Amino acid sequence: xxxxxxxxxxxxxxxxxxxxxxxxxxxxxxxxxxxxxxxxxxxxxxxxxxxxxxxxxxxxxxxxxxxxxxxxxxxxxxxxxxxxxxxxxxxxxxxxxxxxxxxxxxxxxxxxxxxxxxxxxxxxxxxxxxxxxxxxxxxxxxxxxxxxxxxxxxxxxxxxxxxxxxxxxxxxxxxxxxxxxxxxxxxxxxxxxxxxxxxxxxxxxxxxxxxxxxxxxxxxxxxxxxxxxxxxxxxxxxxxxxxxxxxxxxxxxxxxxxxxxxxxxxxxxxxxxxxxxxxxxxxxxxxxxxxxxxxxxxxxxxxxxxxxxxxxxxxxxxxxxxxxxxxxxxxxxxxxxxxxxxxxxxxxxxxxxxxxxxxxxxxxxxxxxxxxxxxxxxxxxxxxxxxxxxx
Ligand SMILES: Cc1ncc(COP(=O)(O)O)c(C=O)c1O
Numbered sequence: 001x002x003x004x005x006x007x008x009x010x011x012x013x014x015x016x017x018x019x020x021x022x023x024x025x026x027x028x029x030x031x032x033x034x035x036x037x038x039x040x041x042x043x044x045x046x047x048x049x050x051x052x053x054x055x056x057x058x059x060x061x062x063x064x065x066x067x068x069x070x071x072x073x074x075x076x077x078x079x080x081x082x083x084x085x086x087x088x089x090x091x092x093x094x095x096x097x098x099x100x101x102x103x104x105x106x107x108x109x110x111x112x113x114x115x116x117x118x119x120x121x122x123x124x125x126x127x128x129x130x131x132x133x134x135x136x137x138x139x140x141x142x143x144x145x146x147x148x149x150x151x152x153x154x155x156x157x158x159x160x161x162x163x164x165x166x167x168x169x170x171x172x173x174x175x176x177x178x179x180x181x182x183x184x185x186x187x188x189x190x191x192x193x194x195x196x197x198x199x200x201x202x203x204x205x206x207x208x209x210x211x212x213x214x215x216x217x218x219x220x221x222x223x224x225x226x227x228x229x230x231x232x233x234x235x236x237x238x239x240x241x242x243x244x245x246x247x248x249x250x251x252x253x254x255x256x257x258x259x260x261x262x263x264x265x266x267x268x269x270x271x272x273x274x275x276x277x278x279x280x281x282x283x284x285x286x287x288x289x290x291x292x293x294x295x296x297x298x299x300x301x302x303x304x305x306x307x308x309x310x311x312x313x314x315x316x317x318x319x320x321x322x323x324x325x326x327x328x329x330x331x332x333x334x335x336x337x338x339x340x341x342x343x344x345x346x347x348x349x350x351x352x353x354x355x356x357x358x359x360x361x362x363x364x365x366x367x368x369x370x371x372x373x374x375x376x377x378x379x380x381x382x383x384x385x386x387x388x389x390x391x
Contacts, residue, residue, distance in 0.1 A: 033349070035375070043241060052274050065270035067096070067270050094251055098247070104249075107260060109138055117138050123143060129172075169201050172204040181218075181319050190220070211319060231257065307383065326365075353365065
């Protein structure tokens with residue numbers, strides 16, 4: 001039998017199931033509007049593509065690179081943080097490049113968790129937090145994120161014995177799948193909780209630059225004392241539509257970064273140099289493209305919310321991220337059944353909330369990953385589907 005026992009801890013992804021049903025629907029001759037994936041559909045900024053192409057033309061850029069990230073990338077990240085978040089970072093000790101933030105979010109557990117250690121994860125949460133922790137032998141303690149608490153964890157609810165055994169806490173704002181945001185007061189509470197219980201805080205800030213209506217997302221590191229207890233993960237995937245390039249970074253606590261560097265340097269080399277140079281161009285150039293990107297998502301969000309409202313389905317208007325987290329009308333009692341029936345009957349693919357954790361039941365995640373008119377059509381089909389199924 002092939003297969004290590006740790007594989008038993010992993011679930012086959014909901015995405016393969018969605019993709020299977022989608023293929024069947026397409027084969028039956030129906031079209032599908034796919035709002036299930038979290039992959040940006042818009043192109044990268046032309047000046048970033050140009051930098052990538054020029055660097056790829058240079059034969060010298062094809063060797064191995066160091067895990068660290070090239071010095072110009074680390075300096076650019078430090079400048080970017082200073083400019084946009086007023087956070088000072090030492091490029092050598094407090095910044096490490098990643099092959100997408102997912103690389104860091106998967107390997108951080110190998111750096112910080114011993115088998116049997118407790119890992120505090122958001123429920124619902126982005127799946128890598130759970131699978132990464134489980135692969136490293138961690139034990140999950142899901143922190144329920146409830147609408148009545150603005151989808152923030154209530155830290156006072158976590159039992160004392162769990163607090164004592166917990167090694168890491170994962171947070172993610174703006175959140176996937178919830179599209180919820182956090183403010184400085186919440187993060188200040190997290191810092192004092194982490195200090196009290198000696199917990200490493202990992203804040204996944206992959207959607208840092210996607211916010212709407214003039215709202216600005218808060219960096220965990222903006223809060224005094226944050227760097228003593230934690231780190232923040234970033235990605236250029238969503239900000240600059242470069243998901244396939246695989247570049248992210250971790251910043252913050254030097255000891256945590258040192259530990260992750262050790263794991264990563266034993267596993268692999270660094271990122272393809274042309275991709276690092278493209279990231280330098282993206283982060284140091286004009287950020288007009290980022291604003292345009294966010295505006296496009298904002299428009300799609302408005303179309304979705306307005307169109308669903310025409311069918312009496314009122315959903316929360318997200319302030320950030322590239323998703324809407326929609327509460328299902330009360331006569332649906334399974335988010336998975338809803339998503340699969342919607343796909344089969346109406347040709348719209350969304351992700352059932354249960355795929356992100358028990359507390360996701362009763363919701364679906366709608367990705368704003370198609371242009372406005374497609375979103376309008378998808379919302380129309382969803383509205384009609386709901387009306388049809390009304391008891
Ligand atoms: C919350 C969150 N974190 C991290 C990632 C991983 O992004 P990447 O590895 O492309 O940087 C994603 C991707 O969808 C995400 O939604």
